[in-house]
Amino acid sequence: MLGSLLLAASRNPLARRAVSALPPTRRVVDRFVAGESAGDAVTAVRRLTDAGLTVTIDHLGEEIRDTEAAALTAKAYVSLLDALAPLGLGRRAEVSVKLSAVGQALDEPLALEHARRICAAARDCGTTVTLDMEDHTTVDSTLSILRALREDFPDTGVAIQAYLFRSEEDCRDLSGSRVRLVKGAYREPASVAHQSKAEVDRAYVRCLRILMAGTGYPMVGTHDDRLIAITETLADRYGRSQDSYEYQMLYGIRTDKQEALAGAGATVRVYVPYGDDWYGYFMRRLAERPANVAFFLRSLRGK
Numbered sequence: 001m002l003g004s005l006l007l008a009a010s011r012n013p014l015a016r017r018a019v020s021a022l023p024p025t026r027r028v029v030d031r032f033v034a035g036e037s038a039g040d041a042v043t044a045v046r047r048l049t050d051a052g053l054t055v056t057i058d059h060l061g062e063e064i065r066d067t068e069a070a071a072l073t074a075k076a077y078v079s080l081l082d083a084l085a086p087l088g089l090g091r092r093a094e095v096s097v098k099l100s101a102v103g104q105a106l107d108e109p110l111a112l113e114h115a116r117r118i119c120a121a122a123r124d125c126g127t128t129v130t131l132d133m134e135d136h137t138t139v140d141s142t143l144s145i146l147r148a149l150r151e152d153f154p155d156t157g158v159a160i161q162a163y164l165f166r167s168e169e170d171c172r173d174l175s176g177s178r179v180r181l182v183k184g185a186y187r188e189p190a191s192v193a194h195q196s197k198a199e200v201d202r203a204y205v206r207c208l209r210i211l212m213a214g215t216g217y218p219m220v221g222t223h224d225d226r227l228i229a230i231t232e233t234l235a236d237r238y239g240r241s242q243d244s245y246e247y248q249m250l251y252g253i254r255t256d257k258q259e260a261l262a263g264a265g266a267t268v269r270v271y272v273p274y275g276d277d278w279y280g281y282f283m284r285r286l287a288e289r290p291a292n293v294a295f296f297l298r299s300l301r302g303k
């Protein structure tokens with residue numbers, strides 16, 4: 001219930017203004033967001049890669065409303081990739097892109113053009129791009145842009161959300177590709193998505209099995225210990241070595257687990273968001289975990 005309210009608020013402009021104006025919000029946001037500038041992101045990337053982790057960097061922003069903002073997002077990614085190039089991290093630092101931030105809702109060919117620019121800059125930097133997945137109305141468009149990108153940039157990855165009924169089929173279609181499997185973070189109707197945690201978890205395992213049995217590169221995007229244990233079992237069953245799949249977790253969430261898995265030889269990629277448009281991302285993180293809301297409220301009371 002609280003989660004649904006927070007997800008509704010994540011797309012409400014009045015709630016956005018109210019929450020963003022609260023003075024202590026920044027401190028709480030810092031737990032989940034690496035900073036506002038590309039420099040902040042690069043600092044976080046250095047720290048995480050020095051600790052044996054890999055990263056995927058997200059320039060925060062979504063659902064932009066004009067073509068100028070779309071062009072600015074693409075430019076921000078290209079500048080970020082230019083700043084990463086001298087670090088020589090190659091695929092240890094890639095980027096994640098929300099197509100809504102490069103104009104998907106305004107003009108799909110324009111979003112494809114911007115995404116191509118970002119993929120080209122990533123290739124020059126020796127790395128890859130993964131497309132985030134947003135609400136269910138965008139999935140067909142995102143997969144169609146992915147197909148177009150993969151003609152020139154075959155290593156482009158995509159996130160698939162286990163809670164959508166369609167996702168097992170999508171995993172089958174993509175089982176030779178780089179696929180980040182996640183549970184799904186948006187408020188979706190019962191006509192398209194599983195609603196209970198148990199159903200979502202079971203759907204996740206079905207999708208995971210398809211990806212681990214396939215020939216692609218599964219990116220297991222979860223903090224859930226049970227799903228991580230099942231991944232290990234499936235890796236054994238399908239004869240996958242540790243370098244043929246990876247774990248992905250969000251910046252600031254279960255850092256102990258991130259380090260423990262990396263210490264045991266797994267590839268662990270941390271999703272590092274940065275930028276000033278943190279509201280939607282932050283609200284989805286609150287919605288995932290009531291304890292985060294309590295933490296937020298305590299900070300408002302100055303504790």
Ligand code: FAD
Pocket residue numbers: 131132133134159161180182183184185186221222223224225248249250253254270271284285286288289292
């Ligand atoms: P849960 O059952 O939600 O959590 C398992 C445990 O992880 C919890 O018990 C808790 O200990 C910890 N945990 C989980 N979330 C939080 C939190 N917010 N704060 C503190 N602790 C927490 N969703 C999309 O819809 N599209 C995407 O493109 C997308 N990309 C993602 C990329 C990455 C790398 C990751 C890790 C997630 C992404 N997500 C995306 C979000 C995802 O859909 C889930 O909402 C999120 O990962 C929580 O699910 P979980 O699998 O960790 O399981």
